[in-house]
Amino acid sequence: MAKGTQMQLSGRQKAAILLITLGPEVSAQVFKHLREEEIEQLTLEIANVRKVDHIEKESILSEFHQICVAQEYLTQGGITYAKEILEKALGSQKANDILNRLTATLQVRPFDFARKAEPTQILNFIQNENSQTIALVLSYLAPEQSSAVLSSLPTEKQADVARRIALMDSTSPDVIAQVERVLEQKLSSTVTQDYTNAGGIEAIVQILNGVDRGTERTILDSLEIQDPELAEEIKKRMFVFEDIVNLDNRSIQRIIRDVESPDLQLALKVASEEVRDAIFRNMSKRMAETFREEMEYMGPVRLRDVEEAQTRIVATIRRLEESGEIIIARGGGDDIIV
Numbered sequence: 414m415a416k417g418t419q420m421q422l423s424g425r426q427k428a429a430i431l432l433i434t435l436g437p438e439v440s441a442q443v444f445k446h447l448r449e450e451e452i453e454q455l456t457l458e459i460a461n462v463r464k465v466d467h468i469e470k471e472s473i474l475s476e477f478h479q480i481c482v483a484q485e486y487l488t489q490g491g492i493t494y495a496k497e498i499l500e501k502a503l504g505s506q507k508a509n510d511i512l513n514r515l516t517a518t519l520q521v522r523p524f525d526f527a528r529k530a531e532p533t534q535i536l537n538f539i540q541n542e543n544s545q546t547i548a549l550v551l552s553y554l555a556p557e558q559s560s561a562v563l564s565s566l567p568t569e570k571q572a573d574v575a576r577r578i579a580l581m582d583s584t585s586p587d588v589i590a591q592v593e594r595v596l597e598q599k600l601s602s603t604v605t606q607d608y609t610n611a612g613g614i615e616a617i618v619q620i621l622n623g624v625d626r627g628t629e630r631t632i633l634d635s636l637e638i639q640d641p642e643l644a645e646e647i648k649k650r651m652f653v654f655e656d657i658v659n660l661d662n663r664s665i666q667r668i669i670r671d672v673e674s675p676d677l678q679l680a681l682k683v684a685s686e687e688v689r690d691a692i693f694r695n696m697s698k699r700m701a702e703t704f705r706e707e708m709e710y711m712g713p714v715r716l717r718d719v720e721e722a723q724t725r726i727v728a729t730i731r732r733l734e735e736s737g738e739i740i741i742a743r744g745g746g747d748d749i750i751v
Contacts, residue, residue, distance in 0.1 A: 427473050429458035434470050479503075532561035544570060546592055548577035552616050560623030563632075571628060572635030579617040579643055614643075618650045627720050629653070652730060652741055654680060654723040658691045664739035665695040671733065672726050678708050679722035 551559040636644035
């Protein structure tokens with residue numbers, strides 16, 4: 414295979430060729446440290462490899478060696494030290510390429526220990542930290558973990574942490590390393606560094622999409638006071654229960670079929686007339702009448718129960734959107750073509 418072709422290989426393809434080159438015994442040891450889905454993906458790639466020429470193998474081995482050396486420098490002295498050494502040895506452009514490739518190839522992220530912990534455990538070791546530190550940690554966790562932690566923080570702290578996540582851009586690896594060292598001591602875990610960006614509006618949107626309705630409202634209300642423009646931008650990218658009125662009739666009908674009737678009755682108990690009308694006009698006349706009657710017979714309900722029902726319905730709507738079964742028009746000029 415020509416050199417130009419080798420440069421077009423994906424990271425997974427290169428990993429497969431590397432394992433073939435290293436041999437079955439070494440590859441078996443590598444597999445012990447991988448997740449099941451990673452093993453499956455690499456096995457498929459290895460099976461698809463027919464022939465690897467000498468030049469290609471040498472190139473991939475050289476790239477792997479450079480990444481290992483760079484990782485060692487990072488471990489010894491951080492990003493600044495690694496970059497300085499690599500620049501002296503290989504030049505500025507090559508050094509940057511290797512460091513960027515290191516992140517893309519190894520997929521190493523900070524706070525890996527926290528992503529394996531329960532949200533309650535995470536809460537225990539970060540709840541007394543300052544808002545910026547909490548925001549940094551939550552930016553690197555899975556959205557469902559961050560949602561649970563954010564919901565459990567004191568109300569007065571939730572909006573501040575959410576705002577800091579939304580406004581976060583890139584963070585110095587040295588700062589990340591300092592935070593990690595402190596948190597490592599609390600969990601007695603070993604973690605590695607990461608040099609990718611985290612945080613931002615999309616991160617906080619994913620987190621808020623997973624919190625309970627009361628927490629979501631508290632945070633957004635507080636943000637509207639602290640930073641109205643930021644709050645508006647976040648809301649544009651989110652879907653809340655009241656946004657049902659912005660959906661097309663076909664999508665609303667699909668939602669009615671997929672959600673539990675008791676949840677929908679609860680959710681509509683305190684919904685605006687506009688939301689109720691959007692739902693009822695997409696039901697048959699008989700179904701709408703039945704719904705109204707059952708809502709009347711329901712009597713007083715707890716606000717918490719209503720909010721939980723609305724949260725479950727919104728989760729269903731987001732799932733339908735992710736699977737492409739309905740389309741949600743977002744702020745920012747999304748056009749829907751029927």
